[in-house]
Amino acid sequence: MVTTKLRLDPRLKNPDEFYKALADLHADASVEQSLVINAKLVFILANHIGDHDVLMEAIEAVKANEAIA
Amino acid sequence: MQKTYEYELFDYTPSREQRTGEIERHAVVIVGGGPTGLSAAVDLANHGLEVVLLDEDNKVSEGSRAICFAKRTLEVFDRLGCVESMRAKGVTWNVGRLHYQNEEVYNFDLLPEEGHAHPAFINLQQYYVEQYLIEYLQTLPQAEIRWLNRLVDVETCDDHVRLTIDTPDGPYDTECDYLIAADGARSSIRTLLGLDWEGIVFEEKFLISDIVMKADFPSERWFWFDPPFNPGQSALLHRQPDNVWRLDFQLGRYADPDEASKPENVIPRVKAMLGEDIEFELEWVSVYSFHSRMLENFRHGRVLFAGDAAHLMSVFGARGANSGIQDVDNLVWKLKLVLDGQAPDALLDSYSDERVYAARENLAYTGSSVKFMSPGNQATLALRNAVLELAKDYAFARPLINSGRLSTATVYRESPLSTPDEAEFAGLMTPGVPCADAPVRLAGERSWFLPQVRDTFTGLLFADSLASIPAELLAQLTALSQATIPIKTILVTEPDDAPAEYRGFTVLVDAENFLHDRFDAQDGTYYLIRPDQYICARWRAFDRQKVEAALTRACCLSVL
Numbered sequence: 001m002v003t004t005k006l007r008l009d010p011r012l013k014n015p016d017e018f019y020k021a022l023a024d025l026h027a028d029a030s031v032e033q034s035l036v037i038n039a040k041l042v043f044i045l046a047n048h049i050g051d052h053d054v055l056m057e058a059i060e061a062v063k064a065n066e067a068i069a
Numbered sequence: 070m071q072k073t074y075e076y077e078l079f080d081y082t083p084s085r086e087q088r089t090g091e092i093e094r095h096a097v098v099i100v101g102g103g104p105t106g107l108s109a110a111v112d113l114a115n116h117g118l119e120v121v122l123l124d125e126d127n128k129v130s131e132g133s134r135a136i137c138f139a140k141r142t143l144e145v146f147d148r149l150g151c152v153e154s155m156r157a158k159g160v161t162w163n164v165g166r167l168h169y170q171n172e173e174v175y176n177f178d179l180l181p182e183e184g185h186a187h188p189a190f191i192n193l194q195q196y197y198v199e200q201y202l203i204e205y206l207q208t209l210p211q212a213e214i215r216w217l218n219r220l221v222d223v224e225t226c227d228d229h230v231r232l233t234i235d236t237p238d239g240p241y242d243t244e245c246d247y248l249i250a251a252d253g254a255r256s257s258i259r260t261l262l263g264l265d266w267e268g269i270v271f272e273e274k275f276l277i278s279d280i281v282m283k284a285d286f287p288s289e290r291w292f293w294f295d296p297p298f299n300p301g302q303s304a305l306l307h308r309q310p311d312n313v314w315r316l317d318f319q320l321g322r323y324a325d326p327d328e329a330s331k332p333e334n335v336i337p338r339v340k341a342m343l344g345e346d347i348e349f350e351l352e353w354v355s356v357y358s359f360h361s362r363m364l365e366n367f368r369h370g371r372v373l374f375a376g377d378a379a380h381l382m383s384v385f386g387a388r389g390a391n392s393g394i395q396d397v398d399n400l401v402w403k404l405k406l407v408l409d410g411q412a413p414d415a416l417l418d419s420y421s422d423e424r425v426y427a428a429r430e431n432l433a434y435t436g437s438s439v440k441f442m443s444p445g446n447q448a449t450l451a452l453r454n455a456v457l458e459l460a461k462d463y464a465f466a467r468p469l470i471n472s473g474r475l476s477t478a479t480v481y482r483e484s485p486l487s488t489p490d491e492a493e494f495a496g497l498m499t500p501g502v503p504c505a506d507a508p509v510r511l512a513g514e515r516s517w518f519l520p521q522v523r524d525t526f527t528g529l530l531f532a533d534s535l536a537s538i539p540a541e542l543l544a545q546l547t548a549l550s551q552a553t554i555p556i557k558t559i560l561v562t563e564p565d566d567a568p569a570e571y572r573g574f575t576v577l578v579d580a581e582n583f584l585h586d587r588f589d590a591q592d593g594t595y596y597l598i599r600p601d602q603y604i605c606a607r608w609r610a611f612d613r614q615k616v617e618a619a620l621t622r623a624c625c626l627s628v629l
Contacts (some may be wrong), residue, residue, distance in 0.1 A: 035451030040459055047465040 006057035071131075071352055073281055073311040074196055079127045079203075081217040087241045094229060095121050096408055098245040100220050100258060103130060104195060105376030105393035106251030107202035111149045112401040114212035116524065118408065121243070122212070123234060125219035129199040133279045133353040135390035136192045136309055140180065141478035141503060142391045143187040144602065145398045148523045152187075154201045159191030160308050165290040167470050171297065174460040175467035179475055184583045185506045186517040190475070192288075192309045195390065220252070223261045223372070230371050247404060248372045251393070254360070256378035262369060268362025268432075271383065273443035274320040276356050278335045281312050282349035292472040294442075294457055298341035303442050303472065306342070313352055316342065319442060326356035359383035361436050363428045368421040373400060380428040385438035385473035388431040395478065396424050402524070402600035406624060411554050415628040419486050427479035434474040441471035478503045481603065488597075488606035488619040496589040504602045507583035509561075511576075512569035518584060519602060521559055521575060526620060527598040528558040530611060531590040535562055535571045543572050545613045554624060556597070556616070561590070599623060 012018055025041070026034045046055055086093050097113055099106045102124030113120040138146075138159070146152040167175040179189035206212045221240065222233035230248040233240055250258040259266060291306040298304065305317035318338055320329055328334060335354055340347070363380040367373060376393030400420045406412035444450040459466035480502050481487065487500035498505060507518040522529070528546065532538050538560070549556040550573075560576045561584055567576050579585055588596060588607075595611040597619050598604055606619035621627055 032447065032451070035448060036455050036458070039451045039455035043455060043459060043466060043469070044463075 003057045003061065005051065005054045006061065008061065071133075071196075071279075072350070073313055073352060074194070076128045076131075076196075077200075079214070079216045081127060081215075081237055083236070083238050084213075084215055084218075084241070084243075086243055087236065087238060092242050092244055095119060095243065095245040097121070097247050097249060097404065098123065098230075098232060098243065099249040099251055100232075101249075101251035101253055101256075101376070101378065102126070102199070102203075102214065102216075103251065103253060103376065103393075104135065104198050104202070104390050105378075105397055106249065107199055107206065108145070108149065108394045109249050109251060109375065109397045109401060110206055110212050110214070111151060111202055111209070112397055113404070114206065114209040115149060116401065116405045117211065118405060119211050120213070121245070122206075122214045123218040123220060123232075124214065124216055127216040129196040129203070131196070132355065133277050133315065134195040135198070135387075136194055136307070136315060137190050137387035137391075137476070138193055138198065139387060139391045139476040139478075140185065140187050140189050141476075142394045143191065144503070144506065144519055145394055147187070147520060148398075148602070149205075151201055151205050154204075155193055155198060156187070156191065158197055158201075158310050159193035160288050160310055161188045161191050162288045162290060162308070163189040164287075165292065165472075165475070167467075167472055168291070168293040168296060169457045169460060169470075170295050172461070174457075175470055184508050184581070186519065187506070190387070192307060192315075194309055194311075194313070197310070198390075220257055220261075223248070223258055225262070225370050225372060228371075246371065246408065249400070250372055250374045250378045251376045252378050254377040254381050256374070258372065259364070259374065259378055262372065264364060264369070266362050266364070268360055268381065271359045271361065271439050271443065272322040273439060274322065274324045274326060274329070274356055274358050276318040276320055276324075276329050276335070276338070277353065278316045278318070278339060278351060279309070279353040280314050280316060280339060280349040281352050282314060282343075282347060283312055284314070284343070284347065286314075294470070294472070296342070298338065304342060305472075314349075318342075320356065322443070324356070330354045330356050359435075359439060361432050361439075363425070363432060365425070366421050367396070367424055367428075368417055373404070373417065373420065375400060375424075379424070380432065382432050382435040383439045384435075385442070386431075386435050386475055387473070388435055388476045391476040392424075392427060392431050392479075395427065396420075398601045399424055406554065412624040412626060413628050416625040419484070419625060423479075423481045423484055423486070426481065426484075430479055431476075438471050438473045486599070486605055486623045486625070488615075488622055490607065492607075492609040494589045494607065496587060498588045498596070498604055498607070500604050500606055502604055504598060504604060505587045507579070507587060508581055509584065510565070510578035510580045516577075518577065521577065522598050522602050524600050526554065526556045526600060526623070528556045528611075528616065529561060529588070529596040529598060530558055531561045531585065531588070531592060531594040533563065533592040535560060535567060535576065537592075542611055543574075545611070547573065549613070549616065554620060556620065561585075597623075 099122040110122045163180045219235045224231040288308045293304045302319035307315040360381045367379045375396040403416045444453045456469045546558040558574045593610045597606040605623045
């Protein structure tokens with residue numbers, strides 16, 4: 001998928017650590033709590049990014065990936 | 070019926086047509102005497118047009134209905150000559166506060182700047198708005214209200230519309246060049262014409278209980294998510310005139326409306342919200358759910374739909390009555406030009422274009438608000454609750470809380486009637502935007518800008534000094550004021566000692582610089598403004614050909 005602003009090249013400094021932290025965030029959560037936890041993280045990160053075009057491209061990237069799942 | 074308001078019963082009198090048995094052809098008939106229909110009648114009558122309004126009832130609206138009238142609507146009422154009584158009676162408010170559970174998480178000021186004649190909102194019961202419009206209409210000989218006149222059939226023809234109307238004396242027929250269908254959510258005209266009324270129903274139920282109480286709460290819109298007195302749901306508190314307070318409780322999708330509206334079930338809710346010791350009386354109770362619907366086209370030949378007959382939406386954001394009155398603001402100047410033979414019938418298509426655009430925007434906003442209050446599935450419930458919880462700690466999340474995006478005037482982006490800018494301009498006054506108000510001095514007295522710009526096309530010329538305006542330019546402005554579709558020019562200048570009039574043009578002194586600032590005006594800047602106070606074009610220098618081209622465009626004069 002070609003995007004104009006969203007960066008999809010590898011940029012995570014510590015991918016495994018991040019993955020583990022994310023999984024740990026959900027460790028004791030029910031399914032319902034997990035939905036809220038993920039939502040909060042999305043909003044916090046989205047606000048940090050700020051750029052509306054980047055956010056919309058990210059949503060499109062998810063849709064494209066969902067289509068091939 | 071409400072105890073705080075006394076209903077006047079208007080007289081039914083047989084019309085001339087019923088007495089003579091002769092069918093008459095009227096320029097405009099309006100069906101529906103709500104805020105939309107009545108505003109249309111006032112606007113048309115002010116333009117000198119003969120207008121007949123038919124209402125199936127003989128009194129103003131019953132029940133607790135529209136209460137929040139927005140700044141743009143107040144500016145329209147000002148233009149119609151009806152705003153003073155409304156401002157005197159209405160409760161002014163600008164601030165809203167949002168609470169989550171026990172605490173306030175956000176507040177907003179809808180008019181955070183000075184220099185406007187009207188506030189962001191007034192609260193005024195719909196029956197008062199109707200009453201004041203009717204009182205004004207009764208002073209206008211061109212306007213006739215026919216009470217207890219119920220439309221039962223409509224026949225659309227090429228050059229007129231024929232109506233069959235039922236009355237206490239039996240039915241009669243009448244005709245009109247144009248019919249304004251302002252007959253509300255259950256519009257019989259829409260049904261009779263067989264028009265698709267597409268949309269959805271939101272299952273969520275809400276309880277309105279208007280109460281009478283003397284209380285010191287400020288005149289602010291207070292909204293709660295998940296308060297202790299309505300766990301997991303939302304609630305609203307808002308002041309109206311006559312010590313009436315609007316209370317709103319979200320009930321959930323599965324509430325039983327009959328049970329919920331029983332006084333013995335309502336009173337405990339009110340006490341839980343306001344406190345055990347508060348004295349109050351129930352004034353009105355009803356349970357409702359919302360539709361979100363609109364016509365695809367507000368124009369069907371000679372029938373023009375406005376207000377709830379054209380579009381229905383949830384109340385959060387106060388966009389229903391406000392957009393109905395703003396439909397009228399858009400329609401009447403166009404209808405006047407068409408009826409006078411000065412613009413082609415195609416101009417009326419722009420009414421539908423612009424107001425369908427506005428309705429789509431309003432339905433989108435109000436739909437988002439209901440969905441935020443009543444999320445449709447687990448995932449969106451999680452999103453909503455995430456926002457509320459984040460808002461407790463983080464300011465960034467607070468503007469995401471959606472308890473209603475309050476009504477503002479629609480900007481007609483890319484309207485076919487607008488002329489795009491050639492020059493660079495800062496600020497908000499782009500073509501398709503209604504003019505901002507500003508304090509000015511007129512004839513040495515403090516006044517307001519907007520009431521000077523009304524009912525005809527207006528040219529606004531900014532000049533550092535009146536004497537520096539070239540004679541040739543003044544001659545051209547004079548010529549424009551005498552054209553078939555006249556453009557009335559207003560000169561805006563800064564020196565305090567400017568006269569009230571110069572070479573036949575009104576002069577406004579922009580003493581506090583609000584106009585120059587808001588319109589990003591320099592010496593020579595010229596704005597062309599529509600009769601509904603919307604900007605249709607602007608330039609850094611007056612050019613007669615360009616102005617005439619913009620006027621042609623704004624009136625669809627080149628459409629055959």
